[in-house]
Amino acid sequence: MSDKRTIIEIHALETAAGNLNRDDTGSPKTMEYGGYTRARVSSQAWKRPTREAFRNLLDPKDLGVRTKRVVEVLSGRILERRPDLDASLAVKLAETVLKDGAGIKLDKPRAKKNAETDDALQQSKYLLFMGNRQYDRLADIVVDNLDQEDPVKAIKSKKKTIKQIVSNDHAVDVLLFGRMVADDTDLNVDATAQVAHAISVQAVDSESDFFTAVDDVKQDSDEEGDAGAAMIGQVEFNAATYYRYANVDADRLNDAIGDAAATAKAVAVFVQAFLTSMPQGKINTFAQGTLPDLVVINVRDTQAVNLVGAFERPVEPDYIQHATEALVRREQEFDAAYGITPLHTWVVRVGDDTAAADELAERTSMREMLSEVESFVAERLGDRLPEQE
Structure with a gap:
């Protein structure tokens, strides 16, 4: 070199x-x-x-996705390839790939206040920056193992391959800006x-811009004693x-x-x-x-x-x-x-x-x-x- x-x-x-x-x-x-x-x-x-x-400026396939909703993204890619697959199974297999294969820690997000059900998908504990091609390759692994007697077990056996796919991320923006995963430094990418x-x-x-917001209906009323201002505020x-x-x-x-x-x-x-x-x-x-x-x-x-x-x-x-x-x-x-x-x-x-x-x-x-x-x-x-x- x-x-x-x-x-x-x-x-x-x-x-x-x-x-x-x-x-x-x-x-x-x-x-x-x-x-x-x-x-x-x-x-x-x-x-x-x-x-x-x-x-x-670039092909989306060469770019990454920065999100905690990694299970949602991966299960969506799986269903794109196999729309006949049960959605809950796609989610389970996506969790297997990410958690057991890549070693990414997943957790249920905090339930929304007054929510009747808690059906939110698991998320990574941190924002994960990963390339679109990597998601596609991980989805392909799932689809390739659907015909196995136990797809979950089959996917777990591909841990080395899955880890390599996630580690060797060639998405342009991931390579430029880097990725830090505190729980697993093997997944880090230097910017x-x-x-x-x-x-x-x-x-x-700094300057301060004082503004008023006018109520259109109030402004048109002859009975009001002002010009229709309904709110005042300022922005620096x-x-x-x-x-x-x-x-x-x-x-x-x-x-x-x-x-x-x-x-x-x-x-x-x-x-x-x-x-x-x-x-x-x-x-x-x-x-x-x-x-x-x-x-x-x-x-x-x-x-x-x-x-x-x-x-x-x-x-x-x-x-x-x-x-x-x-x-x-x-x-x-x-x-x-x-x-x-x-x-x-x-x-x-x-x-x-x-x-x-x-x-x-x-x-x-x-x-x-x-x-x-x-x-x-x-x-x-x-x-x-x-x-x-």
């Missing part, structure tokens, strides 16, 4: 106004950085819309992508230019997928999904569907480098212009000081305020960048396929 590394970095500056990611009090999340309060969007809040964007919390490049104070929000950062270790991803072309496609899809996705918090109120003003993609063979230190001192208006200049200066200084100049850099930008990024690379479009990133990664990984080692 070559010791060359292929790490793809994503740096982006994006402006949004709203309450993208709120804390337990309903306020936009913040953090102290450089002695100033910054707007913050947690990595988890951006990972989910990124993963949801995969649905429009090949890292996503940082997005923070504002400037100091930010802020406006910020965020520095967003993520990276993908293409080598580790390729180790799991085993195909350079497929790995390169997965990398390009991750880049696209991360850049074009947006957390949905209060989206109907603020419609925060923005896109980055600046995108810098680096491929390094040294190590991943987060450039957030460019904003340790808050930038002043104009935020995009000054943030771009700070980001470019930070990368150039790091490259000169540590000898970590990227193998290749792409710049996608909008407007004159991002012109300083042309010092890093020639300006290109998102479509061209994604195509070239995929080709670059595929070519770089191509000499490291298992059969060529």
Whole structure:
């Protein structure tokens, strides 16, 4: 195996106004950085819309399902193959596969208040992230053993095969974001992508939006003594230019997928999904569907480098212009000081305020960048396929 590394970095500056990611009090999340309060969007809040964007970019078979309702999902796959099978038997066999075969701990969910019956299916004790292909393969094992004298016993005898299917999960999103199973570390999958919390490049104070909700019928009544207000309230929000950062270790991803072309496609899809996705918090109120003003993609063979230190001192208006200049200066200084100049850099930008990024690379479009990133990664990984080692 070559010791060359292929790490793809994503740096982006994006402006949004709203309450993208709120804390337990309903306020936009913040953090102290450089002695100033910054707007913050947690990595988890951006990972989910990124993963949801995969649905429009990849074959669903290459993706995973993150749920506690594993028995429901697997029994459903079994019934898709054998619709004539009794549903209760499909559930029993699904439980056998998951509990006795894969070693996943199952438990009855808490009964709903005032429920007349407790017919809820067992669930895993934790959210389990598992690929659609794995569910399909597990369902096939059940169907293949239905004609046995004792299907339950037959399935239990396939424990090694079942464990291997679940352990060797090649779903793209599972490989990118990882899976942790505290009860059985053999089922853990190390994430090949890292996503940082997005923070504002400037100091930010939250605003409060006072609102009223009008009762349409009350408003039309001549007998009422007001304008029809039926409810009042307030919602906190802020406006910020965020520095967003993520990276993908293409080598580790390729180790799991085993195909350079497929790995390169997965990398390009991750880049696209991360850049074009947006957390949905209060989206109907603020419609925060923005896109980055600046995108810098680096491929390094040294190590991943987060450039957030460019904003340790808050930038002043104009935020995009000054943030771009700070980001470019930070990368150039790091490259000169540590000898970590990227193998290749792409710049996608909008407007004159991002012109300083042309010092890093020639300006290109998102479509061209994604195509070239995929080709670059595929070519770089191509000499490291298992059969060529």
